Each structure stands twice: as structure tokens, then as C-alpha cells.
Amino acid sequence: MIKIKNLKARVEEKEILCGINLEINPGEVHAIMGPNGSGKSTLSSIIAGREDYDISGGSIDFEGENLLSLSPEERAHKGIFLSFQYPVEIPGVTVSNFIKTAINESRKSRGEEPMEARKMLAMMREKTVLLEMDKSYLSRSLNEGFSGGEKKRNEIFQMAMLQPKLAILDETDSGLDIDALRIVANGVNKLRSKKNAVMIITHYQRLLNYVEPDFVHVLYNGKIVKSGDKNLALELEAKGYDWIKAENT
Amino acid sequence: MNDEIIDEITASEYKYGFTTEIESETVPPGLNEDVIRLISSKKNEPKWMLEWRLDAFQTWLKMVEPNWPNVNYQKPDFQTISYYSAPKQKKALDSLDEVDPELLKTFEKLGISLDEQKRLSGVAMDVVVDSVSVATTFKETLAEKGIIFCSMSEAIQEHPELVRKHLGTVVPKRDNFYAALNSAVFTDGSFCYIPKGVHCPMELSTYFRINEAGTGQFERTLLVADEGSYVSYLEGCTAPSRDENQLHAAVVELVAMEKAEIKYSTVQNWFPGDAEGKGGVFNFVTKRGICERNSKISWTQVETGSAVTWKYPSCILKGDNSVGEFYSVAVTNNFQQADTGTKMIHLGKNTKSTIISKGISAGRSQNSYRGLVRVGARAENARNFSQCDSLLMGDKCGAHTFPYIEAQHPSAQIEHEATTSKIGEDQIFYCNQRGIGTEEAIALIVNGYCKEVLNQLPMEFAVEAQKLLEVSLEGSVG
Ligand SMILES: Nc1ncnc2c1ncn2[C@@H]1O[C@H](COP(=O)(O)OP(=O)(O)OP(=O)(O)O)[C@@H](O)[C@H]1O
Numbered sequence: 001m002i003k004i005k006n007l008k009a010r011v012e013e014k015e016i017l018c019g020i021n022l023e024i025n026p027g028e029v030h031a032i033m034g035p036n037g038s039g040k041s042t043l044s045s046i047i048a049g050r051e052d053y054d055i056s057g058g059s060i061d062f063e064g065e066n067l068l069s070l071s072p073e074e075r076a077h078k079g080i081f082l083s084f085q086y087p088v089e090i091p092g093v094t095v096s097n098f099i100k101t102a103i104n105e106s107r108k109s110r111g112e113e114p115m116e117a118r119k120m121l122a123m124m125r126e127k128t129v130l131l132e133m134d135k136s137y138l139s140r141s142l143n144e145g146f147s148g149g150e151k152k153r154n155e156i157f158q159m160a161m162l163q164p165k166l167a168i169l170d171e172t173d174s175g176l177d178i179d180a181l182r183i184v185a186n187g188v189n190k191l192r193s194k195k196n197a198v199m200i201i202t203h204y205q206r207l208l209n210y211v212e213p214d215f216v217h218v219l220y221n222g223k224i225v226k227s228g229d230k231n232l233a234l235e236l237e238a239k240g241y242d243w244i245k246a247e248n249t
Numbered sequence: 250m251n252d253e254i255i256d257e258i259t260a261s262e263y264k265y266g267f268t269t270e271i272e273s274e275t276v277p278p279g280l281n282e283d284v285i286r287l288i289s290s291k292k293n294e295p296k297w298m299l300e301w302r303l304d305a306f307q308t309w310l311k312m313v314e315p316n317w318p319n320v321n322y323q324k325p326d327f328q329t330i331s332y333y334s335a336p337k338q339k340k341a342l343d344s345l346d347e348v349d350p351e352l353l354k355t356f357e358k359l360g361i362s363l364d365e366q367k368r369l370s371g372v373a374m375d376v377v378v379d380s381v382s383v384a385t386t387f388k389e390t391l392a393e394k395g396i397i398f399c400s401m402s403e404a405i406q407e408h409p410e411l412v413r414k415h416l417g418t419v420v421p422k423r424d425n426f427y428a429a430l431n432s433a434v435f436t437d438g439s440f441c442y443i444p445k446g447v448h449c450p451m452e453l454s455t456y457f458r459i460n461e462a463g464t465g466q467f468e469r470t471l472l473v474a475d476e477g478s479y480v481s482y483l484e485g486c487t488a489p490s491r492d493e494n495q496l497h498a499a500v501v502e503l504v505a506m507e508k509a510e511i512k513y514s515t516v517q518n519w520f521p522g523d524a525e526g527k528g529g530v531f532n533f534v535t536k537r538g539i540c541e542r543n544s545k546i547s548w549t550q551v552e553t554g555s556a557v558t559w560k561y562p563s564c565i566l567k568g569d570n571s572v573g574e575f576y577s578v579a580v581t582n583n584f585q586q587a588d589t590g591t592k593m594i595h596l597g598k599n600t601k602s603t604i605i606s607k608g609i610s611a612g613r614s615q616n617s618y619r620g621l622v623r624v625g626a627r628a629e630n631a632r633n634f635s636q637c638d639s640l641l642m643g644d645k646c647g648a649h650t651f652p653y654i655e656a657q658h659p660s661a662q663i664e665h666e667a668t669t670s671k672i673g674e675d676q677i678f679y680c681n682q683r684g685i686g687t688e689e690a691i692a693l694i695v696n697g698y699c700k701e702v703l704n705q706l707p708m709e710f711a712v713e714a715q716k717l718l719e720v721s722l723e724g725s726v727g
């Protein structure tokens with residue numbers, strides 16, 4: 001589905017990604033772990049199309065297309081979704097209006113009519129139930145005054161609505177209480193299929209207990225320095241990063 | 250009684266930045282008593298009307314154009330203005346092909362129907378059955394309730410006692426330079442009277458006004474809501490209005506008698522000039538309402554047009570327990586300049602006012618909010634809440650806030666909140682990531698930002714206004 005080859009990126013002369021290689025196939029769940037500041041959010045932002053970075057080398061291919069030549073909204077239309085580490089607030093725009101606009105813009109890009117209001121509403125209801133959110137969220141301003149956990153749950157609600165091919169979850173588990181973690185994990189598992197892939201950026205094993213990864217990668221100083229199966233995450237949880245850092249200095 | 254109140258207000262408020270020192274200046278020729286006599290006789294007006302105009306003219310001669318608004322423009326040459334041209338019937342065009350393609354593009358973006366496009370751009374039309382029948386039913390329904398809704402000229406002929414009683418009682422001839430000029434030379438406008446206890450069953454829109462004959466550049470509107478009545482009035486149009494007249498100086502007066510409620514909504518979209526700032530309408534308007542006991546006046550405006558706007562819809566809360574509201578969205582783009590806001594004058598006890606102003610500046614435009622909240626010495630328990638927000642797009646535009654507060658009663662509660670924000674890259678990227686392109690993202694964010702104001706508009710008008718905001722801000726973030 002997505003092939004990242006030798007991806008290098010910098011901000012103001014500072015190299016943040018130093019040659020990332022990663023391939024994710026349909027149906028797979030990849031976990032990306034790594035110490036703070038290692039470049040995990042940068043990688044997800046670049047996949048989503050944020051322009052703050054200078055791509056100094058490498059390529060990203062998404063379903064046979066050069067992803068780097070597409071605008072962020074075109075990437076979204078192709079089925080890339082990013083659950084933000086820090087979701088932004090948009091005052092006065094309700095959750096329902098926002099997601100409705102998002103869905104209809106994607107449909108428009110495929111030459112489809114806007115979704116029928118009744119269908120849209122039914123779908124929103126279904127997803128609020130799935131994520132055990134109160135209906136009242138739908139009429140609140142997007143993320144405005146939401147608690148940290150509510151913002152994260154709202155990201156997964158949007159993911160459930162948009163049904164992306166590739167979902168990138170950037171520390172979606174941070175700030176969630178124990179019940180919310182299970183609920184969000186359930187939402188992610190509902191999306192899993194042979195056709196979809198998920199990239200989970202996390203610091204902890206706990207989300208991976210619910211959403212079992214096929215691969216685990218460790219990002220350190222802008223490089224994937226170790227890859228393995230789900231046991232790697234357990235090993236990291238037990239041993240920390242020191243041994244990885246030691247191997248890579 | 251009203252006279253005294255108005256005097257008191259107009260005499261003192263100018264201290265607060267609504268005017269500058271009077272300098273003597275010779276008034277340019279181009280307008281004289283004979284011209285006014287001619288206007289009056291062409292319109293077959295009664296003698297009192299002519300005298301009223303002449304008095305206004307004498308007052309105007311002694312006044313100078315104000316300099317205090319935060320706007321720059323080439324002062325109009327009053328000599329070159331033709332005041333007495335009969336209501337202009339725009340030359341009818343034969344088809345839409347003759348209409349400026351830019352204008353047609355905008356019509357399309359606003360989703361205005363073909364028939365409507367023709368009407369607005371002055372294309373000769375066969376009778377559109379629909380709109381004629383709508384207009385007729387409309388007129389019949391109003392007549393049943395005793396509501397008068399007609400042009401000002403017609404009102405002067407048909408209802409002289411009402412006009413004479415109220416004209417100039419809220420905005421006196423001497424109020425300001427442009428109000429005086431308007432009083433001397435106004436050619437037409439709208440008149441509306443809602444009888445006691447009548448709840449006007451539909452939105453009164455200038456669109457449906459019968460006998461509309463091109464209102465010209467000096468429009469005069471008078472709206473009287475008698476005791477216990479209610480009316481919602483819509484003015485303007487979301488379609489861009491082009492006009493060869495550069496100067497527009499309208500006067501709007503609202504009278505809300507005891508327990509009456511007036512909701513006055515405006516969408517203003519005069520031609521703002523091209524992207525280089527050339528052309529464009531100067532819109533210098535005086536709008537004011539007076540509230541008797543337990544009455545309410547609510548102004549809602551969405552302003553996107555004009556090269557230069559200068560406008561402060563105001564409420565004089567004369568009666569006890571009266572309520573004044575002002576909800577405004579003012580958008581400036583390219584080289585537009587707007588100095589707009591409101592004045593809430595609390596005179597009665599337990600009077601309440603709310604001001605919600607949302608300024609949006611883009612391009613190289615300048616957007617100023619100027620508001621006065623005054624609590625008089627007798628206004629026990631007056632309350633005001635003001636919120637003035639500015640949204641900046643890009644770094645070449647300007648937003649300015651000039652709040653003036655004066656409380657003469659110790660019980661006054663006045664709250665003022667102000668914010669300035671920018672549309673963040675983060676917000677736009679967030680929208681982009683969800684598949685929403687940058688233009689749509691800006692429209693979404695701006696509509697969210699203006700929501701409190703748009704919510705005040707009647708439903709269909711709000712939808713149009715939203716589209717209008719989108720169109721006005723197109724291309725404003727590069
Ligand atoms: N726009 C930017 N300007 C300057 N430096 C940046 C920018 N974006 C990222 N960086 C730097 O790049 C490095 C990687 O940041 P990134 O946010 O990708 O880390 P992360 O792995 O997501 O960390 P965390 O686990 O704390 O979320 C950091 O040192 C960060 O300060």
C-alpha cells in the first residue's frame with residue numbers, strides 16, 4: 001500500500017529524518033515506537049503532506065502513485081488519515097458540520113454527490129455509539145473545550161466516519177483513561193480489514209494489547225533502527241531504549 | 250421629548266471620536282435651493298416636505314465632512330453630483346450576454362437563479378409569473394393586517410401624517426454631514442408602519458417592495474413599529490450591486506414604541522472596487538433606532554462590499570427595560586476600508602445592550618470597529634456586554650478597535666471583551682488532512698467564527714450570507 005524509500009527530511013538545515021525505509025501492506029498493523037524527538041510525528045506529518053519540511057531525498061509511493069506530489073487534501077481523498085497528536089480547535093464549527101464537509105469533499109473529488117443527510121446522520125449515530133460518545137458532542141465546536149481524552153476519541157470518531165485505507169494514529173492512546181483506551185482500540189479494530197492498514201505511533205504497550213501489531217519498528221534519530229514482531233514492543237516495555245541507543249552510537 | 254434626547258446625545262457623543270473640530274470650509278456649489286425645490290416639485294411633495302428639505306440644506310451648508318473615521322478616500326465632489334435626476338431606470342439590457350462576465354461568475358458562485366440574475370443586472374424580462382403572484386399575495390397579506398410597506402415617495406403622498414410625525418425624529422437633519430445632505434436631497438427609500446399589536450407575519454424585504462423605482466444614492470428609510478408590534482426587516486441583497494454612483498449616503502430611522510420589537514437585518518455587498526482598489530462605492534450610512542419602554546431593536550449586518558464603509562447602526566434605549574442588540578460581520582479584502590460599529594445609548598432604567606462584532610480583514614484592507622456605550626445619569630441598572638473579535642488573514646491587512654465607554658450611573662455593568670486571531674496554519678492543515686481544500690477550509694473557519702452573528706439572520710438569508718463570505722474571501726490566502 002505504502003512504500004517509503006530512503007526518506008530524508010530537514011527543517012532549517014536540521015536533518016530530522018535520515019533515510020527511512022518502510023513498507024506497509026494492506027491488512028497490516030505497524031507500530032512505530034521510539035524515544036521523544038526521534039521523528040515519529042515528523043514522519044506522520046510528511047505522509048499527510050505537511051509543508052513545513054524540506055524533503056531532501058527519497059520517495060513515498062502510495063498505491064503506485066508518487067505521494068509527495070499530491071496536496072494534503074488529495075492524499076486524504078486517496079484514503080490517508082492522520083489522528084493528530086495535538087488535534088486543533090476550530091471555534092464555531094460543529095463536529096457534525098466538520099465531518100460532513102470532510103466526507104462530502106472526498107465524495108466530490110470522486111465525482112460523487114454529497115451524502116444524503118439522513119444517511120449521514122445515521123452513520124454519525126452509529127459511530128458515536130461505537131465510540132461510546134454522547135450525541136451532544138456532534139453539536140459542539142470542534143475540539144473546543146474538549147478534554148485531552150475527548151479530543152483523541154473525537155479523532156477516532158472521524159476516522160470511523162471517513163473509513164480511510166491507511167490510518168496513522170499519532171499517540172492516540174496518550175491521555176486516554178482505561179475505559180477510553182479499550183473503546184478507542186475497539187474503534188480501530190472495527191476498521192481493520194484485509195484492505196486497510198494502520199500505523200500506530202505509541203510509547204506504550206497498552207494499546208497494542210488490544211490492537212495487535214504485525215510489525216513493530218523503533219525509530220531513533222530519524223532512522224528505523226530495529227524492526228520486529230509484537231514481541232519487540234514487549235521487550236521495549238521491559239528494557240527501555242538504552243540498549244537500542246547503545247547499539248546505535 | 251425625543252428631540253431633547255437626540256440633542257443631548259448628538260451634542261455630547263461627538264466628543265468621543267465620532268467627529269473632529271469644525272473648521273470652516275466653503276461649501277462647493279452644485280447643490281442649491283433651486284435644485285431642492287425642483288426635486289420636491291418633481292415628486293409632487295407637500296409644502297412641509299419642501300420646507301423640511303430646505304431647512305436640512307441650510308444646516309448642511311454649515312457643516313463639514315467628518316475626518317475622524319479611520320478611512321482614507323478622495324472626498325466626493327458635491328458639485329459633480331446630479332441630485333435631481335429622476336429615479337434612474339437603468340438602461341435595460343437585452344440579454345445576459347451584455348452583462349459583465351465577472352458579475353455573472355459571481356452570480357453563479359452565489360447560486361443565484363437565472364431569472365434573478367436578469368432582474369439584478371437589469372435585463373429586460375418577460376413577466377415572471379411566479380414572482381408577480383408572490384408579490385401580490387404578499388401585498389394582500391400585509392394589507393389585511395393594516396401594515397403599510399411602500400416607497401418613501403408613496404408614503405409622503407399617501408400617509409403624510411405618519412411620515413411627518415416620525416421623519417427626522419431619530420436621525421435629525423443636523424445629526425451629521427451626510428444625514429443633513431440626505432435630508433435635503435433624498436429621492437426615495439422605504440417606509441414601513443406596523444400597527445398596534447400586529448405581529449408582521451413575514452420577513453419584510455426590500456426585494457418585494459412594490460413600486461420600487463431605483464432608490465438612488467440618497468436613500469431614506471423609516472420604519473415605525475407601533476405598540477406591541479413585531480417586524481423583521483431585511484435590507485440589501487447578497488448579489489453584488491454595481492452602481493455608477495460612487496457615493497451612497499443613506500439614512501435609516503427605526504421607531505420601536507412600547508413593547509414593540511424590530512429586527513433589522515442587512516446584507517450589504519456594494520461593489521468594493523477591483524483587486525487594485527479602483528472604483529468602488531463609498532457607503533456612508535446613518536442608522537439609528539429609538540426604543541420606548543419594554544421594546545427591543547436588534548441590528549444584524551453582514552457587510553462585505555463597498556470600497557469605503559462608514560456606518561454605526563445605533564440604539565437609543567430611552568424607555569425603561571428596553572433592549573438593544575448589534576450583531577455584525579464586516580469583511581474587508583483587497584483595498585477595502587471599513588469603519589463600522591455601533592452606539593448603545595442607555596437612558597432608561599434596566600436597559601440592556603449586547604454588541605457582537607466580528608471583523609475579518611484580508612488582503613491590504615483596513616477594518617475598524619468603533620463603538621460607544623453610554624449610560625446616562627438616569628439609567629439605573631443598565632447593562633452592556635460587548636464582544637469585538639478581529640480575524641486577520643495574511644500580514645498586510647489591519648484590524649483596529651476603538652471602544653468608547655462612558656458610564657454616568659454607578660450601577661452600570663459594562664463588559665467588554667476583545668480578541669484578535671489569525672487563521673492558523675495548523676487549523677488549515679487539519680482541515681486539509683480531512684480532505685477539505687484550503688479555500689473551503691477558510692470558508693468553514695470563517696463561518697464558524699461568524700456563527701453568533703449568522704445565527705441571528707433569518708434562515709435563507711443566513712445561507713446566502715455564508716456563501717457571500719466565501720466568495721468575498723476567495724483567494725485571500727495564497
Ligand atoms: N517544524 C519544526 N521545526 C523545528 N524542529 C522541528 C520541527 N518539527 C520537528 N522538529 C524537531 O524534530 C525532532 C523530531 O520531532 P517529532 O515531533 O517528529 O518527534 P516525535 O518522535 O514525534 O517525539 P514525541 O515522542 O515526543 O512525540 C524534534 O527534535 C523536533 O524538535
Ligand SMILES: [Mg+2]
Nearest residue numbers: 040041042085
Ligand atoms: Mg510525536
